[in-house]
Amino acid sequence: MxxxxxxxxxxxxxxxxxxxxxxxxxxxxxxxxxxxxxxxxxxxxxxxxxxxxxxxxxxxxxxxxxxxxxxxxxxxxxxxxxxxxxxxxxxxxxxxxxxxxxxxxxxxxxxxxxxxxxxxxxVSGYCNKFVDPPRYEYMNRYAKVIIISNYLKKYPHDRRSFERQYTHLSDSKKQDILKQIDRLGSVQEKFGITFIEFLNYVINTVDESGIDKLDIHWxxxxxxxxxxxxxxxxxxxxxxxxxxxxxxxxxxxxxxxxxxxxxxxxxxxxxxxxxxxxxxxxxxxxxxxxxxxxxxxxxxxFDYKYDLESKDYFCEENTNN
Incomplete structure (x- = not known):
């Protein structure tokens, strides 16, 4: 230089x-x-x-x-x-x-x-770590954390405790929560992580702990x-x-x-x-x-233009090429 x-x-x-x-x-x-x-x-x-x-x-x-x-x-x-x-x-x-x-x-x-x-x-980080195919170390480190971050922050993480403490919830709500509790036990083998779940986890991490706590890949x-x-x-x-x-x-x-x-x-x-x-x-x-x-x-x-209202184009190239 x-x-x-x-x-x-x-x-x-x-x-x-x-x-x-x-x-x-x-x-x-x-x-x-x-x-x-x-x-x-x-x-x-x-x-x-x-x-x-x-x-x-x-x-x-x-x-x-x-x-x-x-x-x-x-x-x-x-x-x-x-x-x-x-x-x-x-x-x-x-x-x-x-x-x-x-x-x-x-x-x-x-x-x-x-x-x-x-x-x-x-998108690249999500696909590389959780989809193409899922990386064991990332599924092992993040899958349960992502599910909890999306659905179970307010609830116990085992069926027995949840069913005992939350009898007042509607049947549909209880079934939704129980489904996520069941995912905790087999997420690596069967369920995987969806893109929206991954994005919500990124947002929750920043809101609760700050940007510096994000994984370096995102x-x-x-x-x-x-x-x-x-x-x-x-x-x-x-x-x-x-x-x-x-x-x-x-x-x-x-x-x-x-x-x-x-x-x-x-x-x-x-x-x-x-x-x-x-x-x-x-x-x-x-x-x-x-x-x-x-x-x-x-x-x-880096001068990336983004129209938040767009329904088709979310990843436009920058204008300062």
Whole structure:
């Protein structure tokens, strides 16, 4: 990195510069002060680096993070059998180095991240962890919590206690609650989690505990990478992740003695957007409104336009491409 906004790639690819200028301007307009200690404690956990290529990546789950993790593994070297594991151990917080060493990297390395439409990340996170097929560790960790969050916060979680304490409820209401209690015992094997249940859980988590308690796979990008506090050189738009990532890896490989061949496969933007619109088509307006508020900084900072009243298009691309 040189001075803010003067990275060589921002000169070669003006869209990078336009995004940086837009984010920098928008950060000045957002309410609230930046807690730099909180940023240091949280963001550095997600920031990975490579000294040979002098690059720092804030890895954003569900925004081509797996692909970039593979690129970082190639950077470490094809002859290192644990290179994929090493990627996860080279976050700045995993190195017990003086703060001046961390500061040196942040000030001089090329820093970047990939951002993505918030609703697309929600759909991708839901499908990846609970549908295609369900990930055992996530079903084991979240399934019961999601059911309780949606239906059973006010009720006992076993049939006997519920039937003894809530005799005054209507038969239909009791049957609805008992159905959810029964799900607790076999949700992993039989029932799964619906998209609306997942979204309500996200909302309930934020309302009760705050955004920082969300799982990183559906935490706002602005909370993960803090672009208003950390001055990045490159911000890659996920809609163009293949082309723009290739520009970056070509730059990183330039003048570097490496046998690593870094490249990105083509990303199918339309199919992803159609899937997102399909998943949100049945989501009530009040839920979409609350989700917009939770991800408001992402919508504003990365210039994603969203018509809350739309009945067809929920995942439109940003206008500052």
């Amino acid at each position: 040189t001075e803010k906004g003067t990275h060589p790639l921002t000169q070669a690819y003006p869209k990078f510069l336009e995004r940086l200028e837009f984010v920098n301007k928008t950060c000045q307009e957002l309410p609230g002060k930046i807690d730099y200690k909180l940023v240091l404690d949280s963001s550095l956990y997600f920031i990975h680096f490579n000294d040979d290529f002098e690059v720092i990546n804030c890895l954003v789950p569900k925004a081509s993070s797996d692909t970039w993790t593979q690129q970082f593994a190639k950077m470490i070297g094809p002859n290192v059998p644990t290179s994929m594991d090493l990627v996860y151990n080279i976050s700045l917080t995993n190195h017990f180095e003086p703060l001046r060493e961390i500061a040196h990297r942040i000030q001089t390395y090329t820093k970047f991240f990939v951002h993505r439409h918030p609703f697309e990340r929600l 935490m706002p990008v602005s909370s993960i990478c803090n672009p208003c506090a950390v001055h990045y050189d490159i911000m890659i738009e996920h809609d163009y992740v293949s082309e723009e990532s290739q520009l970056l890896v070509d730059y990183l490989q330039k003048n570097k003695a490496t046998n690593a061949h870094l490249y990105f496969n083509k990303f199918e933007k339309k199919a992803t957007r159609d899937k997102c619109n399909q998943y949100f088509s049945d989501i009530p307006l009040n839920v979409r409104r609350r989700l917009y508020e939770i991800f408001r900084n992402d919508f504003i900072l």
